[in-house]
Each structure stands twice: as structure tokens, then as C-alpha cells.
Amino acid sequence: MSSPIQSRVGQVFVPVRDMAAAIRWYAALLGFEPGAASHEGTIYDVPTDGETRLALDANRPSFDASGPPRFFLWTDDMTATVAHLRSLGVPVTSDVEDIGSVVFVQFEDPDGNALMVCQRA
Template sequence: MKPIIYNRVDTIFIHVSNLKESVRWYSKLFGLEFKESDYKGPIHTIDMGPGRPGLTLDNHCFDEEYKFMPSNQPLFNLSTDDINIAYKLVKDMGAEIVTEIETFPNLADFTFKDPNGNIIMICTCFT
């Protein structure tokens, strides 16, 4: 039987209050070039690589009833090979650290807030 709903995630939505500044901030976080000419709105999807879901920033500019509320738990995790360098980058970008680096037998992680107050986690796995 062919599934009605596919077992995959196509995009992850991050709700933001200022789309342009959020695109600029996430571009810097991922080391991507931000060009004003590439910014179209009202949503912006960042390509996260082949076979991976996109990261869609959405400010709901056409929804008069929408009330922005940042997440109070991590929305997703991002991967890194070096948790300490990732932590320094996030700190240098001025992000609020929610949890310091925690190290477990198989992984290390920390959480921080994006400029909109959404909580994001960065992890590294030990093999």
C-alpha cells in the first residue's frame, strides 16, 4: 500500500519576528554569504544540504491574527565536529547561551537563543 503521508521531513519552520535580520543571522551562523538581492520574503528557506530538510524562516507577515512566541525548548539540533569552536562562534555572535556545554559518554551539546528567542541546540557525537 502506498503511504498517504511520507516518512520524511521536508522543511523545519522557525518562526521569526524580523525575517531579513533572521536570514542575515542564520547565514552568518552557517558561514553562508548573505546577499540583499537573494532575500525575497515572505519566507526564506536555507538549503541544509543534499537529502536534508530545509530550514524555513517565516515571519507570518500575511497573517494578521498571528502572535509571535519563541520556542522555550530546542526546536532542532545542529551538528558540529568541534563543540568548543561552535560554542565560541555562537558566543561571539552575541547569542544568549541557555545551557553550557554538557558532555556525555557519546555526545556533547549546548543550547542558545537565536535573535528571536528560539532555542537551538548544537551537538557533536563521539565515535
């Protein structure tokens, strides 16, 4: 069976309530220089490596952030990652877990969005 829809993710949107605060938080988390939001201050494209893009989206500020992580970020050093999260005061919501193929930790951004970082095992 074929489809005209490609099985490649183009961009992930993370809902946020306070764009300026979210930009600062993600900049500290990921180590980039904060910039200005576009689309009348409602979209911010987070600098990423690779093809898949990440955007902060303030178009619907009354969202429900509950649920599991919708995506994960990679790391090559889980110990340093957890130390970095703790140094930023980030709420870490799980222990570091090893499921065989990856080791991961879950945490939340200031809007309560569940996020995850994985390291290949």
C-alpha cells in the same frame, strides 16, 4: 501497520519577526551569503546540506518562542562552535552537556527561538 505519510522530515520552519535581520543572523551563524526572501518577503530558505530543509518564516510575527529546541544542528567541533557563538554575541543558554551519545549546547536566536548544536560523542 502502514501509513501513506513518510517518516522523513522535509522542512523545519523557524518563526521570525524581522526577516532581514534574521537572514543576516543565520548567515553569520552558519556561514552562507545572505539572499532575498521569497513569498513576498515572508519565507527564506536557509542553505542546508542533506535532505532536510530549514526555512525562516515571518508569516506570523506575534508567536511565542518559549519551549525546548525543536531541532538541532550538527558540529564536528564543539569547542569551536561555542567560541563562534560567543564571538557573534549569541546568548548561550546552557553549559556544554555530555549525555553519552552526543555533546550539546543550547542557545537562542534574536527572536528567542531555542536552538541546539550537537556533536557525536
